[in-house]
Amino acid sequence: MSDRVVILGGGPGGYEAALVAAQLGADVTVVDSDGIGGSAVLTDCVPSKTLIATAELMAEVSSANELGVMIGEGGIRVDLARINQRVLQLAADQSADITRRLGKEGVQVVAGRGRLDGPNRVVVGETTYDADAVLVATGAAPRTLPSAQPDGERILTWEQVYGMQEVPSELIVVGSGVTGAEFASAYLNLGVPVTLVSSRDRVLPGEDADASAVLEEVSIRRGMKLLSKSRMESVTRDGDTVTVTLTDGRAVQGSHCILALGSVPNTADLGLEEAGVILKDGGFVNVDRVSRTSARGVYAAGDCTGVLMLASVAAMQGRIAMWHFLGDAVHPLDLKKVSSNVFTAPEIATVGWSQEAVNAGEIQAETVTLTLSGNPRAKMQGVHDGFVKLFCRPGTGIVVGGVVVGPRASELIHPVSIAVAESLTADQLAQAFTVYPSMSGSIAEAARRLHRFRAD
Numbered sequence: 001m002s003d004r005v006v007i008l009g010g011g012p013g014g015y016e017a018a019l020v021a022a023q024l025g026a027d028v029t030v031v032d033s034d035g036i037g038g039s040a041v042l043t044d045c046v047p048s049k050t051l052i053a054t055a056e057l058m059a060e061v062s063s064a065n066e067l068g069v070m071i072g073e074g075g076i077r078v079d080l081a082r083i084n085q086r087v088l089q090l091a092a093d094q095s096a097d098i099t100r101r102l103g104k105e106g107v108q109v110v111a112g113r114g115r116l117d118g119p120n121r122v123v124v125g126e127t128t129y130d131a132d133a134v135l136v137a138t139g140a141a142p143r144t145l146p147s148a149q150p151d152g153e154r155i156l157t158w159e160q161v162y163g164m165q166e167v168p169s170e171l172i173v174v175g176s177g178v179t180g181a182e183f184a185s186a187y188l189n190l191g192v193p194v195t196l197v198s199s200r201d202r203v204l205p206g207e208d209a210d211a212s213a214v215l216e217e218v219s220i221r222r223g224m225k226l227l228s229k230s231r232m233e234s235v236t237r238d239g240d241t242v243t244v245t246l247t248d249g250r251a252v253q254g255s256h257c258i259l260a261l262g263s264v265p266n267t268a269d270l271g272l273e274e275a276g277v278i279l280k281d282g283g284f285v286n287v288d289r290v291s292r293t294s295a296r297g298v299y300a301a302g303d304c305t306g307v308l309m310l311a312s313v314a315a316m317q318g319r320i321a322m323w324h325f326l327g328d329a330v331h332p333l334d335l336k337k338v339s340s341n342v343f344t345a346p347e348i349a350t351v352g353w354s355q356e357a358v359n360a361g362e363i364q365a366e367t368v369t370l371t372l373s374g375n376p377r378a379k380m381q382g383v384h385d386g387f388v389k390l391f392c393r394p395g396t397g398i399v400v401g402g403v404v405v406g407p408r409a410s411e412l413i414h415p416v417s418i419a420v421a422e423s424l425t426a427d428q429l430a431q432a433f434t435v436y437p438s439m440s441g442s443i444a445e446a447a448r449r450l451h452r453f454r455a456d
């Protein structure tokens, strides 16, 4: 008889695991309450990146003048209702695609809210599913505060922004982590006046400091108001006006406010603790590097574990869980090999060890930073901002990390990711041909400059 796998949650953590388990011959059921694809596809990752695709186009067009393209008197403007319609349609289509794929692979999809009844049973309404292994991949939801309650019209979580039918006359984004920075940058490039309220001394406090300095400079140059070291106390609405009151008494007014205050895991009332699953602070499921929880046969993946809140990591944790349970070859999750990107303008992509870790002495590494302004392709394309930074081990020259800031940094980081994943040396990275002229030429050039740190 096949192993029975029941998966709670149909986001990337859940559906990617389902595909692996089905491939390995298991009898797989995915239970999902809000739609296959999860928040990643329906409300978070896919919609935001679709919105940002339009914002990118606007950013390019607004610098067209420098490249000799003249835009008529009326300039350009966006139709937000049309953009949002496209966003929502694309997300729904993507969800339907994944559902079809699961069906084709023989995965049973159950719509409903599931909970554990012990470690080997899942209950959905009146129906019970026995399982040899359960994977919990229930994701997370936007954090809100009693003093800042979304109304879905003018005070919005990131899940609600696609309901906006008209362009905000003045948008306030509260929170300068990845989500806040991405929305602030996107709406700014769509032509909306944006104020970003950040409790920290810089935007993107978790990212490379040089990268966030570039982003701040570019955003301010494009007209963003950045309120740093400004902690939000409350958000209120009076008619068409939204007021964000800060803890120091200042008040900022706008037409709309997006709350980007982080996420809380969807782990309450799932029967987890009763099944022997230990939760960490904040309610996240505690897992090891092969996605095992403290309860035998219960695995967890994705945002509900709080390990690294990325769709790519959720998917890998889910696959690892299934490879482990079904006895396939498995490599434990290695966060130092994860490449990630902040989809602001310019984009910020990173992989491996960070400058912060190097500065703190957690790893010994040599660094080379090369601005993109010297790159011939960048000059031709009118790209003035951004850089490539590489870290390598002194002596061996093995590449241990990198940062790329610039347009399409999310694509440019890949050679660095390969170098980090495969422990290539800077010399090996430099040896591969790059196209002339190309932005990736700067990655090879940075690698060449690291040569001086090789031991003879």
Ligand SMILES: Cc1cc2nc3c(=O)[nH]c(=O)nc-3n(C[C@H](O)[C@H](O)[C@H](O)COP(=O)(O)OP(=O)(O)OC[C@H]3O[C@@H](n4cnc5c(N)ncnc54)[C@H](O)[C@@H]3O)c2cc1C
Residues within 6 Å of the ligand: 008, 009, 010, 011, 012, 013, 014, 031, 032, 033, 034, 035, 036, 037, 038, 039, 040, 041, 043, 044, 045, 046, 048, 049, 112, 113, 114, 115, 137, 138, 139, 140, 158, 179, 266, 270, 301, 302, 303, 304, 308, 309, 310, 311, 312, 313, 314, 343
């Ligand atoms: C605005 C935004 C943009 C993002 N952009 C990116 C990006 O560009 N790239 C990237 O890698 N990551 C991005 N992320 C992060 C990414 O969306 C998450 O890491 C990813 O969604 C996690 O996947 P998951 O499978 O853990 O959970 P989810 O995608 O949240 O899916 C969980 C599913 O489980 C369902 N569920 C919950 N409880 C139950 C239950 N009891 N029974 C049945 N079903 C249940 C939920 O309804 C949901 O459908 C972004 C996040 C945000 C907020």
